[in-house]
Amino acid sequence: MFEKIWSAHRILDRPDGQTLLYIDTHLAHDGYVPAFEILRERELKPRRADRIFATPDHYVPTNSRGLMQIESAERRSMVENLTENARAWGLTLFGLDDERQGIVHVIGPEQGVTQPGMTLVCGDSHTSTHGALGALAFGVGMTEVAHALATQTLWQRKPRTLRIAVSGALGRDVTAKDVILAIIAQIGTAGATGYVIEYTGPVIEALTIEGRLTVCNMSIEAGARAGMVAPDQVTFDYLRGRPFAPKGAEWDRAVARWKGLPTDAAAQFDREVHVDGAAIAPMVTWGTSPQAAAPISGRVPEPTTSADAHALDYMGLTAGMKLAGIAVDRVFIGSCTNGRIQDLRTAAAVVRGRRVASPVEAWVVPGSGLVRKQAHEEGLDRIFTEAGFQWREAGCSMCLGTNGEIAAPGQRCASTSNRNFVGRQGRGVRTHLMSPAMAAAAAVEGRLTDVRALGGH
């Protein structure tokens, strides 16, 4: 599949072996100030405004939708800059006042902008998310963003290919998040550096698109350039009827083309990894790298490197402690990893009829305005608010705290986001990554908890 997409987008090769790739779709967010400055300094403009979709997510508040509610003038100007440039250049904008606004990696698939077989870039490392629909999608820095805006192309060295096959079937309460955390724990945070991953096998095929998006989202946490899943009937059913998906006869032609994308059974990969899906348990991280993940039934391991020793010190944990039972102060359910409707449904199923344990502060931040609206229609917001959760507006929020939404030093946070780096959710904040169901369980119990042990969901 990767080879087919690569060769269909190859414009020319340079003598040093780099390829100029045509970029079909560009997603922009409110961190684009430096890229827009490069364009203006060089008196350039976006070449294909019709293929660029923009939404503010990193700097927007999630306690209100008011631009003027952003107290910091610097942060407010990030959102204003995106809005002004999108209007000036005619980019499609899902602004703060638009119910379609949300995290860029949530709304691309949701709007049907992301489609199989396309190349897609965004100035954000979690662009790997979009590979779940069979697109080749990667994150780049702001200079390369400017290049992509001005030319609708990018220079790329051809990556190697890695197939990760997940066999068997997942156990009860084991989700896509547990699958990707188990994969990263197995291959390491640099385990896929230089590779594009293709996820295959019965477990991946049985996942919904939401689940596949979660898996591909964290490909970058294993160092991969991109992560992909071959498009199938699940993909087509998900995309059909979405606003930017092809319509009518064009839809039929598109599906016919997309059906030709999956990898031939005999295709060779540069490397293969096998994971036993049936052996995966609900996972939590205990350290400050996503590879520091273990089953909730496990214990904090003995550190084998100085980095791990520092991580345990930062996390306030000691080797041999049981992971289940570690008390938390904050819970964050949201992000481009786990801010979609299915994530909110599984969390709500655990929360229903229970209350957030005192004094835990628990937040739900939907991944988009439309996810939020759907959750309202299903009554999920009431399940969360009646349990004592804060039910907030869409944005990146506490995943990285660029909008100022962070936890206090020393606080421990059960989080459905993607990075447990030192200081990621605020200075001195201790992040444990987990699935939405596990985060919900942590909220109602006040401590890391095996969600399988909680009945009634």
Place this chain on the structure above:
Amino acid sequence: MQAFQTIRTTFVPMPEMNIDTDQIIPARFLQKPRRDGCGPWLFHDLRESPSFVLNQPAYREARALVAAENFGCGSSRENAVWALYDYGFRVVIAPSFGEIFYNNCLQNGLLPIRLPRKNVGTLLAASPLEMIEADLESQTVRFKEERWHFDLNAFAKQCLLNGIDELGYTLSRLDEIIAFERNSETTRQ
């Protein structure tokens, strides 16, 4: 982008693996304008500890940084490269880098050098104030009596040597891009 020139310098050792770009520049400084310089935010939270390596007088003049595996992993924030560059670094050496970070270095005149783990280990074990020389033209790092070759793609090398970026070159091939775009409209995806 400034042209890269051969540099002889002391170097800062950072022996921990997987130093992510959130450590290099915490997210709360990402909205600071580049024109004001990102140097003050480099390793901001780590620098508050007096024992942090950058706070030690012996490393004050160092313009190279030597790190362990997977330096610059995580977020794509180019601010990490700007912070290193604005602080004064011109060379980063490690056995491996986060891929987006590596590309961002090349776009900004910061030379990323991949060396075998054994050679990096030699540098990490060196005494403060020992010097290395990084020569881009010959793609060589010199340390004491040793000379180590490093790989770099030829185009990136020319860009670094001449202080130019890829965009100008790509724009000179715009006709080919437009032709490709027209001819592949129905077959691309």
